[in-house]
Amino acid sequence: MKTAQINRRALVGGMLGAAGAAAVPALAQEGSTEFQAPVSSSVRNNISSFRMLQWQDYFETTRNGVILVDITSRALHFWSEDQSIYRLYPSSVPLSEELTRRGRTEIVRKAVNPPWRPTPSMLERNPDWPKFVEGGVKDNPLGVRGMYLSWPAYLIHGTHDTRKIGRRSSNGCIGLYNEHVVELYDLAKVGTQVLLL
Template sequence: MPATKPSAVDRRSFLATTLALGATSLAAPALAQAVDPYTGQALQGTPGAGATPDAGVVQYDAGQDNRRNVSSFRMHDWQPYFSDLTNGAILVDLTSRALSYWSEDGTDFRLFPTSIPVSEDLTRRGRTEIIKKVEGPSWSPTPEMKKRNPEWPDFVPPGPDNPLGTHALWLSWQYYRIHGTHDTRKIGRKSSNGCIGLYNEHIQQLYALTKVGTQVLVI
């Protein structure tokens, strides 16, 4: 079956389309934190909420034109990318900065905006799968992150300051995750060390829909 022809839609159209497809609770996520303690940059959000970089933010793509700080939400069919939907399937499209999810029986489709790696050398593409699911994850920087940013903490416990947000999906690739973020400015941007970030409201949905063994393809 041929792939659906990609089309770009704005955020408002995306939300309306996704709701029509059965996604729930896609109101604009609540904003978080006011100042990033690692950069001193003012962030949008709730004063006093705290902030930490996501699981691999090296630089924030601040020079990027804000008008381009949105995903293009290309719609895909699953057939060109997966032989079947056993355990469900996730397609991460780095070009459109969006994540597609199909349930095992093919009746449930979701489309979420994401953050993507900040540079090509931090980007990994190919097939993997979910090997672990954690609600309320803790976070530690990888050795490479710590080398680049020695001032970063060695460990951040679960909570509002955690870079992985409220939920995280471990992939079979070491250090790679699909996770939430309290820093809502990262979604739609190049802003991570390799992980794929979602709004906390969206990772909660994806967490509930997926299981260990769900297929993942990053393109």
């Protein structure tokens, strides 16, 4: 059987589109880009290195919806409260373990075109950074939407710098393509459960 060249961006884009949620089960068919992990593990990986996780392994319920951020595979998973909606988004993750926070939190506030204020530790590491950037401008590192977590200074947000997605590139936050953060912003609500692992 001849192996076709697979374009990762096209594959991920196809999975993330409106029809993408319905297409995910097709990955388990013959000729799939997914492989089954050893029987002792319930985690499956696809060709893009995203681990295909199940909410039941990490949450008791999907009350208010759930977001699972997989730092290792640099992906954000979302399930709606009634589990009728599932989304998988590539993400940026913190630059280092020192900047990485793991554990349970929740969305406590949402903002369209959030303004950005670097933390004192960010300014210490990067003294040439501005102390404030208005929301809605191209050089704002929070992009077009921000979802604030219960941990101070931690957000799930968009980014205008698309090179950051899929990389260790943030100062602690989880970044998404702007078009993906707009979709997630509309799906998630204040009170959505979040787990970073």
